[in-house]
Amino acid sequence: MSTILRVDNIETAYGASQVLFGIDFTIERGEVATLLGRNGMGKTTTVRSILALTPIKRGTVHFCDHRIDTLPTDRIARLGIAVVPEGRHIFPNLTVRENMVAFADNRSKTKDPWTLARVYQLFPRLQERADNMGNQLSGGEQQMLAIGRALMTNPHLLILDEATEGLSPLIREEIWNCLGQLREHGQTILVIDKYVERLLSLADRHTVIERGRVVWSGSSDQLHESPDIWHRYVGV
Known part of the structure; x- marks a missing residue:
């Protein structure tokens, strides 16, 4: 596999209020990755920073061998x-x-x-x-x-922010099954959601964010073996 997205040490602020403090992670082509954390910890701001909807103050973002943190949002979207x-x-x-x-x-x-x-x-x-x-x-x-x-x-990359928020259990399962099919077809996916137990069987790797910082990252097997991590930082 080759790296499709690389987020290097990004810092982002809303005015004088800094939200992200050196976020780092990578996603490989064909991989399903997650951003985990409680509400307000910086997950959506990370996505907004990748898309240049909220410009970063420091750090870089590379996508498909292009540096994109200096590009406008519409150009980033057209890259895939x-x-x-x-x-x-x-x-x-x-x-x-x-x-x-x-x-x-x-x-x-x-x-x-x-x-x-x-x-x-x-x-x-x-x-x-x-x-x-x-x-x-x-x-x-x-x-x-x-x-x-x-x-x-x-x-090239599909991002889902709060993939199943507010949905009934039946519809939630339908969405999970859809994402499983997309994975089988080789679609690279970044998922933000709170249902860790379901994500363990879907995703390859996970990045946990707490107060704008990465506090843990690893594979589904590693996260499965460390339930204290997801109970502490995700709370489910």
């Missing part, structure tokens, strides 16, 4: 990063189909790109609701749509 944001942010006045085709692209230049047909196969419910407006969907359906919309850009 797609985000399923916290809160989903789908377009309420577009249909399910229109939400997905609005930004469709083949950014990773794959020979087997994600299409509407493939996304519908992954999420049959979206095909059933194809002509419904975004604001007519349940929370779970909106999350499926947000994932499908991201996949339609055919990204």
Whole structure:
């Protein structure tokens, strides 16, 4: 495997309030990685820093052999990063189909790109609701749509911020199964979520953040053998 994302010692602040203090981690191509930690510890700010939505003060970010911390957000997205944001942010006045085709692209230049047909196969419910407006969907359906919309850009890296937040157990399991299928197809994924026990079987490696600093990193096997780590820093 080769490194697809490298975050080196980044520091980020909102005005005079510093949030990140030297965050370091890497993601290998084809890997599923996580950022873990309680709310307010810097996970979303780390994602925003990677995307240049919140400019970093120090450190560097490299993606697919490009230094991207000096680039604008739209340029970073076109290099092949797609985000399923916290809160989903789908377009309420577009249909399910229109939400997905609005930004469709083949950014990773794959020979087997994600299409509407493939996304519908992954999420049959979206095909059933194809002509419904975004604001007519349940929370779970909106999350499926947000994932499908991201996949339609055919990204090198898929980032999910609070992947199953607020979803019912049944829908949550459907999302986990979807991510498992994506992993089998070689999709590189970064997941932020609080369900550590479920992530242990899905992810290859984990980075735990506490108050803007990396306090632990390692494999799923290592994290499984250290439940005190996730009880202490994630609290579930």
